[in-house]
Amino acid sequence: MRECRMASAPVIFDRALLRARRRRAAALGASTFLLDRAAEELADRLATVRRDFAWAVDLATPSDTVRRVLAGNRKVGTIVAADALAGAGAEGVLAVAADPEALPFRDGSLDLVVSALALQFVNDLPGTLVQIRRALRPDGLFIAALLGGDTLSELRQAFAQAESEIEGGLSPRVAPFADLRELGSLMQRAGFALPVTDVDRLTVRYASPLALMHDLRRMGATNALIERSRRPLRRATLERMTDIYLARFADPDRRIRATFEIVHLSGWAPHESQQQPLAPGSARARLADALGTREQSAGEKPGR
Numbered sequence: 001m002r003e004c005r006m007a008s009a010p011v012i013f014d015r016a017l018l019r020a021r022r023r024r025a026a027a028l029g030a031s032t033f034l035l036d037r038a039a040e041e042l043a044d045r046l047a048t049v050r051r052d053f054a055w056a057v058d059l060a061t062p063s064d065t066v067r068r069v070l071a072g073n074r075k076v077g078t079i080v081a082a083d084a085l086a087g088a089g090a091e092g093v094l095a096v097a098a099d100p101e102a103l104p105f106r107d108g109s110l111d112l113v114v115s116a117l118a119l120q121f122v123n124d125l126p127g128t129l130v131q132i133r134r135a136l137r138p139d140g141l142f143i144a145a146l147l148g149g150d151t152l153s154e155l156r157q158a159f160a161q162a163e164s165e166i167e168g169g170l171s172p173r174v175a176p177f178a179d180l181r182e183l184g185s186l187m188q189r190a191g192f193a194l195p196v197t198d199v200d201r202l203t204v205r206y207a208s209p210l211a212l213m214h215d216l217r218r219m220g221a222t223n224a225l226i227e228r229s230r231r232p233l234r235r236a237t238l239e240r241m242t243d244i245y246l247a248r249f250a251d252p253d254r255r256i257r258a259t260f261e262i263v264h265l266s267g268w269a270p271h272e273s274q275q276q277p278l279a280p281g282s283a284r285a286r287l288a289d290a291l292g293t294r295e296q297s298a299g300e301k302p303g304r
Contacts, residue, residue, distance in 0.1 A: 021221070045264075057112070144264070152216075205257055208256065
């Protein structure tokens with residue numbers, strides 16, 4: 001297994017703690033509505049692609065939801081579940097213990113790589129994207145869903161204000177997630193052809209902030225930041241956070257709102273058969289002709 005993380009990549013997440021949180025979520029009975037939504041979108045995107053995928057990898061998705069989608073698609077051949085907690089979860093699915101920051105696949109060996117709501121927790125996302133692109137055969141496809149930058153913005157704001165008032169300082173409580181523009185730029189830097197990014201924004205209502213936090217525990221998505229405070233959360237801070245959340249982000253029926261932003265990514269390993277952008281100056285039709293108007297240079301004053 002090769003290690004591709006850059007020496008300068010920051011360590012943001014405690015990956016061992018994340019794995020422990022996922023095990024606890026499974027024991028509690030995982031909350032999967034976000035994964036189900038991401039998997040449904042992935043299935044729709046695959047349905048529009050007119051080609052077969054002999055070797056497909058589900059990378060680090062924290063359930064078998066995506067693998068079941070792949071198993072039900074006749075265009076997909078062998079399916080590999082690649083994860084530190086890998087389990088097949090569907091008939092005919094292979095399992096490989098793998099960390100998404102150090103993929104064990106040789107270059108040009110895969111036709112399809114998919115991942116749902118996992119890659120936002122890697123420390124070196126640019127390096128992981130480069131590894132995925134290298135592992136794909138020419139014209140291989142990558143599809144992923146990640147939590148985006150506005151996810152849990154209400155909880156982040158309520159905790160920040162409460163800690164500032166009660167404790168006189170802040171500690172990181174909610175992970176920072178990349179936004180749509182940043183992720184699109186990372187896809188281009190990683191060398192993907194024809195990259196596409198878009199956002200699915202969802203508002204979920206809960207009975208209380210504590211009910212939201214309990215749901216996050218069942219997702220395995222509670223705080224695993226390296227810089228998190230190791231002190232137990234003070235009761236006064238929790239109570240103040242709850243009051244702030246209710247005051248700022250509750251509906252008239254006293255149910256609170258929580259934002260989840262799912263960013264969908266797709267891109268292809270470059271291949272000569274793909275569409276290529278035209279070279280500057282190579283256009284054979286003029287915009288002025290299409291609009292039925294006269295072309296005017298930038299320095300020419302308009303007629304009166």
